[in-house]
Amino acid sequence: MNRDHSHSGERRRRGLRDAVCVILLALAATAPAAGVEPTWRPVDPDNLVFLELQEGRVAIELNPGFAPQTVAQFRRLAQEHFYDGLPFYRVIDGFVAQGGDGSDLGELSDVPLIEAEFERAWTDDLPFTPVQKPDPFAPETGFIDGFATGLDRAEEKAWLLHCPGVVAMARNDSPDSSRTDFYVVIGQAPRYLDRNMNVFGRVIVGMDVVQRIQRGPADDNGIIRDDTAASRIRSLTLASDVPKEERLSAFVMDTSSKGFADLLDSRRHRTQRFFRHPPPPVLDACQVPAPGRLTR
Amino acid sequence: MNRDHSHSGERRRRGLRDAVCVILLALAATAPAAGVEPTWRPVDPDNLVFLELQEGRVAIELNPGFAPQTVAQFRRLAQEHFYDGLPFYRVIDGFVAQGGDGSDLGELSDVPLIEAEFERAWTDDLPFTPVQKPDPFAPETGFIDGFATGLDRAEEKAWLLHCPGVVAMARNDSPDSSRTDFYVVIGQAPRYLDRNMNVFGRVIVGMDVVQRIQRGPADDNGIIRDDTAASRIRSLTLASDVPKEERLSAFVMDTSSKGFADLLDSRRHRTQRFFRHPPPPVLDACQVPAPGRLTR
Numbered sequence: 070m071n072r073d074h075s076h077s078g079e080r081r082r083r084g085l086r087d088a089v090c091v092i093l094l095a096l097a098a099t100a101p102a103a104g105v106e107p108t109w110r111p112v113d114p115d116n117l118v119f120l121e122l123q124e125g126r127v128a129i130e131l132n133p134g135f136a137p138q139t140v141a142q143f144r145r146l147a148q149e150h151f152y153d154g155l156p157f158y159r160v161i162d163g164f165v166a167q168g169g170d171g172s173d174l175g176e177l178s179d180v181p182l183i184e185a186e187f188e189r190a191w192t193d194d195l196p197f198t199p200v201q202k203p204d205p206f207a208p209e210t211g212f213i214d215g216f217a218t219g220l221d222r223a224e225e226k227a228w229l230l231h232c233p234g235v236v237a238m239a240r241n242d243s244p245d246s247s248r249t250d251f252y253v254v255i256g257q258a259p260r261y262l263d264r265n266m267n268v269f270g271r272v273i274v275g276m277d278v279v280q281r282i283q284r285g286p287a288d289d290n291g292i293i294r295d296d297t298a299a300s301r302i303r304s305l306t307l308a309s310d311v312p313k314e315e316r317l318s319a320f321v322m323d324t325s326s327k328g329f330a331d332l333l334d335s336r337r338h339r340t341q342r343f344f345r346h347p348p349p350p351v352l353d354a355c356q357v358p359a360p361g362r363l364t365r
Numbered sequence: 366m367n368r369d370h371s372h373s374g375e376r377r378r379r380g381l382r383d384a385v386c387v388i389l390l391a392l393a394a395t396a397p398a399a400g401v402e403p404t405w406r407p408v409d410p411d412n413l414v415f416l417e418l419q420e421g422r423v424a425i426e427l428n429p430g431f432a433p434q435t436v437a438q439f440r441r442l443a444q445e446h447f448y449d450g451l452p453f454y455r456v457i458d459g460f461v462a463q464g465g466d467g468s469d470l471g472e473l474s475d476v477p478l479i480e481a482e483f484e485r486a487w488t489d490d491l492p493f494t495p496v497q498k499p500d501p502f503a504p505e506t507g508f509i510d511g512f513a514t515g516l517d518r519a520e521e522k523a524w525l526l527h528c529p530g531v532v533a534m535a536r537n538d539s540p541d542s543s544r545t546d547f548y549v550v551i552g553q554a555p556r557y558l559d560r561n562m563n564v565f566g567r568v569i570v571g572m573d574v575v576q577r578i579q580r581g582p583a584d585d586n587g588i589i590r591d592d593t594a595a596s597r598i599r600s601l602t603l604a605s606d607v608p609k610e611e612r613l614s615a616f617v618m619d620t621s622s623k624g625f626a627d628l629l630d631s632r633r634h635r636t637q638r639f640f641r642h643p644p645p646p647v648l649d650a651c652q653v654p655a656p657g658r659l660t661r
Contacts, residue, residue: 162573163529163654187642205501205647233459233553244641255576257529257554257652261635261644277458280551280576287656339557345540346483346560351501356553358459360583 104331110215112273112319112361116140117308118147119317120275122300124282127275128319128363129236132216135229136186136269139238139247143269146180146249147307156299157282161291163257166282167239168302169250178248185244187264188228191220195227196325200333200354206230206260210354212324215361216271217354219263229268232258232355234279236270253279258355273321273361322359333357400627406511408569408615408657412436413604414443415613416571418596420578423571424615424659425532428512431525432482432565435534435543439565442476442545443603452595453578457587459553462578463535464598465546474544481540483560484524487516491523492621496629496650502526502556506650508620511657512567513650515559525564528554528651530575532566549575554651569617569657617657629653 112130120127133140146152157168172178197220199211207219210230217230229235235254238247247267272279282300285291293299308316322329337352408426416423429436442448453464468474493516495507503515506526513526525531531550534543543563568575578596581587589595604612618625633648 162576185641201501205497205649206645242639257649259652260649261632261640263644264642265640265644277580280458284573336557343538344557344561345481348557348559348561349502353501353553353556356555 104334105328107328107332108323108326109320109362110323112308112321114309114311114316115144115307117319118143118270119304119306119308119311121303121305122278122282123303124300125275125278127278128273128317128361129270130215130273130319130321130361131270132214132229132268134214135189135216135227136267139183139186139267139269142181142183142248143238143251144307147305148310150304151180151249152302152305154301154303156293156296156301158285158293158296158299159252159291160255160282160284160293160300161287162255162284164255164259164291165252166255166279166300167250167252167291169239172249180249182245183238183247183267186267186269187244188226191222191225191227197227198324198330198333200352200357204354206263212329212354212359215273215321215324215359217358226264228264229271230258230354231260231262231266231268232271232358234272234276234358235268236272237262238267238269240266255279255282258353260355273319274363317363317365319361319363321361324359329359400630401624403624403628404619404622405616405658406619408604408617410604410607410612411440413615414439414566415600415602415604415607417599417601418574418578419599420596421571421574423574424569424613424657425566426511426569426615426617426657427566428510428525428564430510431485431512431523432563435479435482435563435565438477438479438544439534439547440603443601444606446600447476447545448598448601450597450599452589452592452597454581454589454592454595455548455587456551456578456580456589456596457583458551458580460551460555460587461548462551462575462596463546463548463587465535468545476545478541479534479543479563482563482565483540484522487518487521487523493523494620494626494629496648496653500650502559508625508650508655511569511617511620511655513654522560524560525567526554526650527556527558527562527564528567528654530568530572530654531564532568533558534563534565536562551575551578554649556651569615570659613659613661615657615659618655620655625655 116131118129131140155170157166159167195213197211197213202209204210209220211218217232219228219230231254233254239250239252240247285293337350339348412427414425427436451466453462455463491509493507493509498505500506505516507514513528515524515526527550529550535546535548536543581589633646635644
């Protein structure tokens with residue numbers, strides 16, 4: 070039924086090999102900057118979580134600097150195997166994938182509530198690499214330890230931005246009502262949630278896996294009422310609980326390195342001939358994530 | 366190995382049924398506005414494309430108002446079954462999924478080149494529903510016929526924004542070098558590409574399917590060199606070429622309706638008690654897409 074593309078397939082492979090193609094250099098999300106190469110930092114195994122889904126493996130870095138109580142509770146729940154077997158029961162394409170035991174939806178639970186950790190005190194010693202000032206939703210944005218961050222120097226507050234890949238606790242009306250169920254942002258950054266949720270981590274490897282999580286019906290707020298239709302958490306494990314000889318190591322680009330600052334600059338000022346209409350010198354902090362990688 | 370969640374599963378279902386849960390109303394991407402309901406408009410079958418992948422069905426609306434030559438060539442290629450069987454050969458998670466015959470990568474092709482259609486003339490009779498002014502990348506943003514649009518009244522130009530779901534032609538260094546290969550934006554809007562590409566459509570149904578397209582290696586610009594590993598286009602068909610009795614109809618929310626303007630207002634001014642820190646009254650045009658649906 071389909072055309073025979075074997076010839077064009079052969080030509081394509083040749084083309085792929087030979088072409089020096091400006092668009093790739095100009096547009097690639099992970100192309101190196103014009104300056105020095107960014108360095109990478111190892112992720113502390115106490116802050117590294119492996120989320121195993123039927124769709125594949127996801128690595129999450131926790132951020133106790135911004136959400137210490139949330140991270141402590143999440144670590145404890147991981148160690149109790151609380152999440153193993155639970156579904157992503159509320160998944161809205163372009164918004165969030167939310168998983169857990171449903172306590173966010175009015176379910177009884179004896180797991181303690183977590184108090185609001187929506188922002189933290191700003192201090193000058195935080196390794197802040199600036200991105201944009203002002204940003205539509207914040208006086209300033211930048212990176213701290215790989216996480217896109219909002220900053221209000223007048224209020225002396227910093228907070229984690231709701232970028233794609235961010236992991237946060239769901240809650241109800243009360244700011245102090247998050248507990249167990251968490252979501253991953255899977256679409257255009259819902260920045261209106263900034264400073265309103267306990268953001269406590271981000272996906273550093275495996276967003277392609279997260280994007281395969283089964284969606285729920287848009288006209289029912291993404292709720293998947295049939296448990297058997299939902300994507301399921303096989304296991305959620307803290308790296309430091311894995312025997313050292315079996316453990317994968319994770320690295321993320323060091324956002325306090327000169328190389329990362331250079332990378333941001335090269336994206337803020339796109340001077341390649343490719344750009345017929347040079348973009349304004351602004352950056353969306355959520356569009357330049359710090360990449361991560363896993364190694365044996 | 367996993368805990369027995371049958372009890373909590375039962376409880377969860379009960380919770381799902383009974384809970385009146387503010388977070389759902391407050392955060393849902395498609396919740397109705399406080400004002401009148403938005404109306405829907407039918408999509409012209411000449412502008413409706415069914416992209417069938419092994420991963421599922423995707424519906425795309427073409428936009429001849431902004432990119433008449435690109436749409437004309439794409440329609441012709443669809444009618445020639447040009448795309449049937451071709452792979453998505455360059456897929457970068459969080460950025461774009463690009464498919465076609467590889468001519469964008471230096472492949473020989475006898476398909477004519479398309480001249481740049483990066484923007485169109487602004488005229489006051491265009492059905493523009495405002496979103497944000499100014500926006501970081503444009504003097505104004507809004508919606509025209511369901512598409513997120515940038516507007517510069519001084520230059521009398523309007524253009525389609527690079528939001529998630531947007532479909533555009535790949536090109537090389539010359540602005541007039543697009544031809545056959547196209548990409549779908551699958552991550553945080555790469556707005557720096559605005560006014561630099563032939564944007565000619567957007568996905569109105571099936572972004573969850575697009576998100577399942579096989580990714581390529583990040584360290585090789587997402588290029589999938591093994592043809593057998595790539596996601597493949599089973600068929601790409603114009604709705605008007607499908608016999609009427611077999612054809613699905615598509616509808617998109619009418620972005621020129623009072624209801625849609627009310628919906629935007631309700632997202633710009635989030636006054637629910639849920640918001641401990643009320644967000645600033647700004648909107649990211651790419652975060653409020655006009656939904657679409659398919660019916661028999």
